[in-house]
Amino acid sequence: EAGVVQSPRYKIIEKKQPVAFWCNPISGHNTLYWYRQNLGQGPELLIRYENEEAVDDSQLPKDRFSAERLKGVDSTLKIQPAELGDSAVYLCASSLDLRAGYTFGSGTRLTVV
């Protein structure tokens, strides 16, 4: 069974440019999460989807970040425009049952220069 697939693995962009990340969750996992992990820190939740509905986006900086999960499967996370402080690893995770924990993808390491 394929795990959570994320692309790209690495992205380097100049500040003020847009960037998008893509995530394909494990088949059958209705819940999808986007996390941001800053260097030396634990992951912090940005947004959680139940199927195609964003049920918790309270930590998503909505002035520049947006996300979508069309058809309740794949998801994209976009930043426009990117700022220097957005440099981090963006992790996607999916789960069937919250109490069983998540399965994380390998992440996208974003560097904004």
Added chain:
Amino acid sequence: GQQLNQSPQSMFIQEGEDVSMNCTSSSIFNTWLWYKQDPGEGPVLLIALYKAGELTSNGRLTAQFGITRKDSFLNISASIPSDVGIYFCAGQPLFGNDKIIFGKGTRLHILP
């Protein structure tokens, strides 16, 4: 707000030694999870705990859900080189709206 305090921040041990790390919070948690993250990868779930007092093992790893529901610990016995990495505790707060929050991690180094 709800935060997890994970300690120690980092550990330097000899191969073969036992390791102990813990996670505490001022809030009550329903679920405790322990993850390991290798460089360039996402965290991988090691152990999940669901009841106060629960003690669960996964090979050389043992974790416990604290009686007060505000803490958890992870032990690794007879460490080996592949144990190197960052260990994160994570938990679902009792009043967290199904949210799971993560600690800042314990970085484990094994000396040659």
